[in-house]
Amino acid sequence: MKPILESINVAVDTSLKIESYANENHCASAGWHVHPEYEMVYVKNGSGILRIGSQKKAYSNGVLVFLGGNIPHADFGNRDHVDNLEIVIQFKKEFLEEKLKIFPELGKINALIRKSKQGLVFGPEVHNRLGPDFERFGDLDHQGKLINLLSILNHLSRETSYEPLFDNFALDNFKKDDIKRLEEIFEYVNEHYSGTISVVEISTQLGLTSNSFCRFFKKMTQRTFIDFVNEFRINKALEFFNTNNTLITEVMYQSGFNDPSYFSRQFKKYQGTTPSTYLKRKYGNLLLQDTLL
Template sequence: MAIYLEMPELDKEFPFRILVNDGDILTTPHWHREVELIYVIKGTISLGIDDVPYKLSEGEIAFIGGGLIHYVLASPGSERLVYQFDLNYFTAGNKENLDLQKLFSELLPVSPQWGESDETAIRTLLEAMNYEMKTQQIGYQFALKAGLFELIQRLLRDIPKQVKQLKKINKLATQDVLEKLDEIFNFVEEHYQEALTLQDIAEVAGYSSFYFTKFFKKNTGKTFLTFLNDYRIDKAKWLLINSDLPVSEIIAQTGFESNKTFYRLFKGSMAMAPLEYRNTMKIE
């Protein structure tokens, strides 16, 4: 199976989310810069992290550092909570200048390797955070942020580190690659409304157009044009749901140069026209 880049849609102010996935959801091999924890709340799941297979049962947890290739096989009858967060959120408060990406890459990835007390502590914290997210009582955002900081502290202090292996694990996304992709993604975020060419983005990355094309496809699983169009379609979807702007204005604001291209890509992505999507998704 092809490996692809996933870009979770996280709030810029607080880049954290919790998803509920059932056993019918198959997650093919992918990676993302965000850290992820998977907490099995029902049944068992089979997953792989950097080509190493694991099987987790109810109450067990997997920790996946940013940039690691992972997948989850369909496990009928199971259910799991997926926690994702961006380490950039902790940059301002990181007065110790800890390399969180590196430190987290050294942790043992599944809770049966941690010891019962550490597994219980992390499980209890994850359950508390999920409760806050579900109930959203007054102050829940503060509770979630406090929980996330405690989670970071416990992971750093309590979770055992991997013994260095003689055989070096081949990681798709090294720190250098993640930083380069961050640079590219940030540029797209700031300039997606403009007419962007392959040459423009290659210059930002410091590569020739030929090398950039190979680099981007290898590390994201898609061409830059496909990525850019997907990004613009996501922005258009947000505007369709959260504004009353006419479709023509949304097309202009999201960088599409022709109405025909926008309608073709939108229908190909969502299997419906933009106004139909707005009517289906918009909350009265």
């Protein structure tokens, strides 16, 4: 089965996307998917089956996985125990392949990064020893999270207790040119979400007609481009709401919407509630007054 291309929304003020899921708020299934970002997943306990590329590997009592970009995979977590925890860390290839490689002191980490393209599953002893470091992410600010990740990468770069799933992984489900086009589209939306998103402009940039662009995007992601853009913008609105107790109208414009009614409908479509209700639940009596319902 051909994997779905997934867009990873990394916040503008950080190099990483880190999500934590407990048993009661389990990670929503993304199905069989692929993305250009690197991904590290720590599952505290319980058993399951890793489906990565052509490989299937059972695990028990949790697992620690590090995947290079563009490796198709299914979800990793499980609900065996009420105290289970899943930490998912994703980072763009530019962060690892361009920024970190300029430091000669990080030679072992850069070697680990290259190995991750084989799909690495670390042994139980490594998983257990680094568990507290992964669980610490929830208490850290952006700077602390970056330092903590570098510390984890440092430890993993010195380990020999891991299993590579592939000698070399080749993404043959998609052509390299198609992957590159998707990455360009994701970057275009990330750079222009607060303003005008022009299908004509991005189509021309990719050397496609508007109709060909829409067909290409639907084929690669199983969704329409406008649906993708709206969800991306709503995720940005959540990012703004969660960073500051900001007026709804300000967030609406910052995230690229111009019509209050349309913004409210899209927010409810993707979040299951209106912007005002979301903010009331989050901030309570501290909520700033606004006119948008």
